[in-house]
Amino acid sequence: MDDVDTPYIFSKLKNKKTEIFTSTKINEIKSLRDLSQPLFTLRKKTLLITERDKFNGLYLVHSGLLKQSHIRKPGESEIITHFFLPGDIIGLDSICEHHYCGPVTSIETSSLSLIKFRNIDEYLIAQENHNKLLRVLSRSIRTEHARLWRTLSQPSDARLAYFLITMSNKFSELGYSPNAFRLAMSRQEIANYLCMASETVSRIISRFENEGLLSANRHDYFILDPIGLATIAKKNRSSPNFSG
Amino acid sequence: MDDVDTPYIFSKLKNKKTEIFTSTKINEIKSLRDLSQPLFTLRKKTLLITERDKFNGLYLVHSGLLKQSHIRKPGESEIITHFFLPGDIIGLDSICEHHYCGPVTSIETSSLSLIKFRNIDEYLIAQENHNKLLRVLSRSIRTEHARLWRTLSQPSDARLAYFLITMSNKFSELGYSPNAFRLAMSRQEIANYLCMASETVSRIISRFENEGLLSANRHDYFILDPIGLATIAKKNRSSPNFSG
DNA sequence: CGAAAAGTTGATATTCTTCAAGATGCGTGG
DNA sequence: CCACGCATCTTGAAGAATATCAACTTTTCG
Structure with missing residues (x-):
């Protein structure tokens, strides 16, 4: 091994x-x-x-x-x-x-x-x-x-938030911490998966960090505020003031 | 009956x-x-x-x-x-x-x-x-x-062109003309299906008409240039000059 | 250590949505 | 059959979101 x-x-x-x-x-x-x-x-x-x-x-x-x-x-x-x-x-x-x-x-x-x-x-x-x-x-x-359909109908910050939550849930199901994980894929690969530019991924991750939602260093991610992240993931264009 | x-x-x-x-x-x-x-x-x-x-x-x-x-x-x-x-x-x-x-x-x-x-x-x-x-x-x-995935990764004109081609093919399979058909759904419903604003659907249809690709009147659609429409459906952001 | 790849950040451009106004067609009742 | 009113559609202008381009920094890997 x-x-x-x-x-x-x-x-x-x-x-x-x-x-x-x-x-x-x-x-x-x-x-x-x-x-x-x-x-x-x-x-x-x-x-x-x-x-x-x-x-x-x-x-x-x-x-x-x-x-x-x-x-x-x-x-x-x-x-x-x-x-x-x-x-x-x-x-x-x-x-x-x-x-x-x-x-x-x-x-x-x-x-x-x-x-x-x-x-x-x-x-x-x-x-x-x-x-x-x-x-x-x-x-x-x-x-x-x-x-x-989620990806298609949501702005890019919601897409990325949702992606991170999905990953978090997967790790949780596998028996690992939902709030601290490593994603081996590059920013470019995440961008290609979410159909956006890699620069946008970078910018939104930076924004999330500034807002205290998470901490990301290269491939290591720490979710600091799961509730806040979920709120962003649920928001959509028609109702930016989503409260759930 | x-x-x-x-x-x-x-x-x-x-x-x-x-x-x-x-x-x-x-x-x-x-x-x-x-x-x-x-x-x-x-x-x-x-x-x-x-x-x-x-x-x-x-x-x-x-x-x-x-x-x-x-x-x-x-x-x-x-x-x-x-x-x-x-x-x-x-x-x-x-x-x-x-x-x-x-x-x-x-x-x-x-x-x-x-x-x-x-x-x-x-x-x-x-x-x-x-x-x-x-x-x-x-x-x-x-x-x-x-x-x-097509819808997700393509700009709205390509989405709409692809949608029309898909409809065309479906009618063709059903034994009807691929180039003249009636779509009972409203512009708003097409927009909701393709995840865009209904105004955008209107604008793009108008553009297609100006370019001689099709003729659309309310719910009746005539495809005048299937090849041209297919070209737009295939184009993507990275290669606007798609030649196929 | 140096080169190449990946990531970040800023400036600009484009696409698309939103808001608003007007036009067109459709159904209903006179 | 025509007129009115409502819903749908179209078009314009402004604004937001995101892509693109470019410069620079950081990391990775030979």
Whole structure:
């Protein structure tokens, strides 16, 4: 465990590396875990899936951080459609399709496992896990819609606040502190994920710091005022004086 | 059939009412049709589903137009998450959930049928249509993601152009002319769907007319230059001189 | 240590919303 | 059928939000 470039969360904050996840609190993962192949490790900034790859199964993230992007013309800025944290499943949008949706790259060293199947019939006949998969898919539709609609309809400070809260909740679910975490992705990658300029991300983080909402140093984030941050995340253009 | 407020497409353009759809070219609908209850008619501007309704099945749209919205505080502008055209399925985002996602309202008089089931197990045991449903769900994830990401990352003229092209394609699939169609939704509703101000929709439509791309009169749209419109739909902020 | 990448900050430009006024079309009742 | 009133649509002008461009600082990594 110590000789590899161990993925870590809070290593800087706690001054020690944390162990690789072997279980999560995500129900879907629990129900799918027994089907999966052994773990493998992916070094940081490594391509897991290219846009040309044929669909051959779902990947479960056990540790680390990955991103899925859209292919765009050279010179154009990348669009990041997903960040995958421990407990997330890669490839849900590609079931019943021939190819994966877009390239998936590790941002930091990650460990994954593969639930291998070429097509959905193969998987269903072999495993009889229709309901589990349906539930995961259905839930995925709903949560992703909610997230995208939020992003779409909110100004950039609310987007960023909401993003930070979402990350906070994810870490909380994984058993870590919701108010102190490390995000391996760069400002540019956060910007691409939220569809804004990286300068805007910088400016808003600075503003949040000035307002005493959080403290951010490179990849380490401390949420100082979760309530205040949530208030900003909930505000919208039609009612700037949101009081909830 | 003649005594009801028959839904129609192109009635103005062709000067005669078209018959209610009884079949579509959508594969998914075909495979699900035999399970559905008889058709029923919903008058225009009628609530089909409220935010409090418990999930009790999927609705198939046979004719007309409906919208699904997000609940917001009074005084705030409505957010429209879906338009449902003939061949579309209402409720995919609510499978495996207790309640529907948001209120669904008919914009014009519509005819629908209900595939009734309280929970997914009930449906699957009774019907053994796992694969069909999985395919529909999976496809739905992918197409909706693609649409939302497009909307999110593009300036408003590209959003509107893309919206019109999508509508055009839908009518084409349904066997109608792709370049002359009637959209029953108001400018405000289009704006809410694309997350912009209704004034912006007006302005961009005017601009498109001046540029000779289309002709729009109230609810009737004629696409005069599909190629030009597609070029605008594909452009993005990083490469305004897109050539494809 | 030095070069390249990433992040921050300021000035400017653009896009889009908001506010406001007017125009157009639609339904209703005379 | 026409006139009135309301809702929708269009257009203009001002303002806010955000992107872009540019300079500079900080960090990372060979």
